[in-house]
Amino acid sequence: MKASIFFKYILGIALCCFILFPIELFSQLDEEYETTLLLEEEDETDVFNTVFKPVIGIGEGMFTFLGDVKTKTPYNPMQGYWGTKAVISRTIGKSYEFDLYFIFGKFGGTQKGYNEESSVVPVEGNDNVVETYLRNSNNKNFYTDITASGVAFTYNFINAFNRKRPILPYVSIGIETIQFRPKTDLTYTDDNGNQLPYHYWSDGTIRNVSESSGQSSVIISRDREYETDARNASGQDYSFFSFGVPVEVGANITVTDRLTLRLGNAFHFAFTDYIDNYSNSTNIIENDHFNYTYASLRLDMFSPAEEIIAVENFKNIKFTVTDNEDQDSDGVDDFNDVCPDTEPGVKVDFRGCPFDEDRDGVPDYKDKQKGTTLEALGVRDNGIRILDMHVISMLYEPEAVKRKDIYNYYEKAGGEAKEYDGIPDKFKHLDENEDGWISPKELQQAINDFFDFKSKLKADDIYELKEFFFHQD
Numbered sequence: 001m002k003a004s005i006f007f008k009y010i011l012g013i014a015l016c017c018f019i020l021f022p023i024e025l026f027s028q029l030d031e032e033y034e035t036t037l038l039l040e041e042e043d044e045t046d047v048f049n050t051v052f053k054p055v056i057g058i059g060e061g062m063f064t065f066l067g068d069v070k071t072k073t074p075y076n077p078m079q080g081y082w083g084t085k086a087v088i089s090r091t092i093g094k095s096y097e098f099d100l101y102f103i104f105g106k107f108g109g110t111q112k113g114y115n116e117e118s119s120v121v122p123v124e125g126n127d128n129v130v131e132t133y134l135r136n137s138n139n140k141n142f143y144t145d146i147t148a149s150g151v152a153f154t155y156n157f158i159n160a161f162n163r164k165r166p167i168l169p170y171v172s173i174g175i176e177t178i179q180f181r182p183k184t185d186l187t188y189t190d191d192n193g194n195q196l197p198y199h200y201w202s203d204g205t206i207r208n209v210s211e212s213s214g215q216s217s218v219i220i221s222r223d224r225e226y227e228t229d230a231r232n233a234s235g236q237d238y239s240f241f242s243f244g245v246p247v248e249v250g251a252n253i254t255v256t257d258r259l260t261l262r263l264g265n266a267f268h269f270a271f272t273d274y275i276d277n278y279s280n281s282t283n284i285i286e287n288d289h290f291n292y293t294y295a296s297l298r299l300d301m302f303s304p305a306e307e308i309i310a311v312e313n314f315k316n317i318k319f320t321v322t323d324n325e326d327q328d329s330d331g332v333d334d335f336n337d338v339c340p341d342t343e344p345g346v347k348v349d350f351r352g353c354p355f356d357e358d359r360d361g362v363p364d365y366k367d368k369q370k371g372t373t374l375e376a377l378g379v380r381d382n383g384i385r386i387l388d389m390h391v392i393s394m395l396y397e398p399e400a401v402k403r404k405d406i407y408n409y410y411e412k413a414g415g416e417a418k419e420y421d422g423i424p425d426k427f428k429h430l431d432e433n434e435d436g437w438i439s440p441k442e443l444q445q446a447i448n449d450f451f452d453f454k455s456k457l458k459a460d461d462i463y464e465l466k467e468f469f470f471h472q473d
Contacts, residue, residue, distance in 0.1 A: 057087040057262065059296020067288035068278035069109035069140045081107040083146070085294055089154075097154040099174070103292065108143035108226075109276055112204065139200045142182045142276045143226040146290070148268065150176025152246060172248040178270055181240050182277040183226035184233060198222065230277035238279075242272035252298075260298045267291050328352075420468055426457070427465055443469050 064080040083105025090098045152174030161168070187195045190208070198220070199210045207217035231238065250264030268290050273281040275288040325334045330342040332352035339353035346354050346365050354363035360372040362382065369384045423431055423438065430438055430446050443465065449455035450462055457465070 053300070053302030055089040055091075055260075055298050055300045057085075057089060057296045057298035059085045059087075059262065059294045061085065061264075061292050061294020061296075063105050063107040063146065064291040064293070065107045065109050065276070065288070066290065067109065067276040068273070068280050069111045069142055069276040080291075081105060083107075083292060083294070085292070085296060087296070087298070089298065095156055095158045097156065099152040099154060099172070101150065101152060101174075103148045104146070106143065106145050107290065108141070110141040111138065112200070113138045139198075140184075140276075140278060141222075141226075142184050142230055144180045144182040144275065146275075147179045148176045148244060148246075150174050150244075150246070152248070154248075156252065166254050168252045168254075170248075170250055170252060172246070172250075172264075172266070174246050174248075176244045176246055176268070178242045178244045178268070178272070178275075179240060180242075180275050182230040182275065184228050184230040184277065185222055185224055185226045186228050186233060188220060188223050231274075234277055236274070236277070236279075238272070238274040242270055244268045244270045246292075255297075258300045262296045262298055263294075264296070265291065265293045420471055423472075424464075424468065426461065427468065430465070437472060438465070438469050440469075 061083055062080040063083045083103055085101060085103045087099050087101040089100075092098045152172045154170050154172040156168055156170045158168065185198075187197050190196055196208065199207050199217075201207055201211045201217075205219050206222060207219055209215045209217045211217075231240075246266045246268045248264050248266035250262060253261040253263065255261050269284065270287050270289055271284065273279040273287045275290070281287050326332065326337070327334055328337070328340055328342040329344065330337070330346065330348045330352055332348060332350070334340065337352035339348070339351065342348055342352065342354060343365070346363070348354055354365060356363050356367070358367070358370060358372040360367070364370070366382060368382045423436065427438065430442050432442060432445075433439075446455065446457065446465060447462060450457055450459075
């Protein structure tokens with residue numbers, strides 16, 4: 001009863017979490033991961049395999065045994081023996097998870113009563129027959145440690161619901177190994193410390209002597225100390241190791257971006273009929289099985305926060321363009337077209353942008369010089385590379401002025417001509433032949449070094465160098 005109350009308490013907490021948290025779960029977005037997710041289908045990359053790290057889960061639940069040892073208590077997954085489940089989970093797709101789990105605990109069973117069998121006994125010289133009833137003891141009990149470890153594949157129904165919900169159902173199936181070692185309670189310890197067997201009477205009581213002994217008896221109770229190895233006591237030979245197939249259904253309840261509450265019920269089909277030390281099976285359906293109903297918390301401690309936010313908001317969302325319009329007829333609908341108004345007949349990529357193989361910013365259908373290198377200073381609107389001579393020509397005035405008319409030019413422009421007394425100190429290193437004059441070749445070399453990032457001169461210095469070049473006699 002206490003276990004049942006505790007389990008209901010867990011369910012109450014889960015319901016409160018569901019009411020308080022889901023509205024806040026989807027309030028933040030990370031733009032970089034939005035872009036990654038929106039391009040997922042075109043890039044054929046499963047972002048979920050690269051984003052999420054393993055999720056760790058731990059939970060408690062109830063074991064319920066179904067086997068040859070029957071109890072008067074009807075089957076109830078909320079009543080039984082406590083068991084613990086640990087799991088490491090990994091997303092392997094938008095709707096699938098891979099779980100590596102380990103379950104351990106104890107469970108047992110007690111059965112009391114007699115089997116009555118009738119037999120017909122003929123009487124010699126008499127046509128009448130005598131029907132007799134035989135009462136065979138059917139009192140059984142066992143208790144065992146149980147461990148189950150295996151792998152399970154889970155489908156979480158995200159595709160069915162189009163997006164992740166605060167409460168999301170799932171189904172799971174797996175394969176596992178089961179280890180057990182049943183023990184039984186056959187004796188009790190009397191006041192003198194002697195180990196004596198239980199005697200089950202036909203009235204349902206347990207006494208210190210057999211019913212047929214004729215001795216006075218004392219009603220006793222089982223001490224529930226499972227001191228006897230059941231396999232040895234029965235003289236049977238079977239393995240304490242078996243395989244099983246767990247089939248599970250349940251729901252995942254989102255608590256926070258990193259924390260999920262899982263409520264599940266797993267039925268474990270065992271490939272053995274000796275978990276309770278008794279076997280009457282002829283097929284797998286009649287083997288011993290057990291059920292595990294549990295609640296667990298699953299924590300993602302390793303994924304970066306921005307990845308969780310983006311993926312949880314966009315997980316399995318399929319954007320649907322209701323009108324499917326494609327204004328420029330390039331094969332990419334307007335909703336996903338990054339480069340609208342593409343000219344007719346131009347080939348485009350999945351974003352709707354014209355191809356640009358050399359990545360110079362000029363699409364191939366306009367590019368008159370293919371294969372522009374990354375070291376180029378730049379390109380013109382037609383894709384032709386800008387050379388050093390082009391840069392030099394852009395530095396010169398569009399209309400040349402004769403050297404003798406420079407002073408008149410500056411006066412008309414409203415400026416004052418700057419007077420120089422020889423080469424300024426910051427330009428002396430440019431006079432390679434040390435003739436006291438900056439030649440056109442030396443000027444061009446200075447400009448080339450500036451654009452090749454080999455010069456300490458600044459842009460203003462280059463303009464001043466050009467002015468000095470025309471000013472010098």
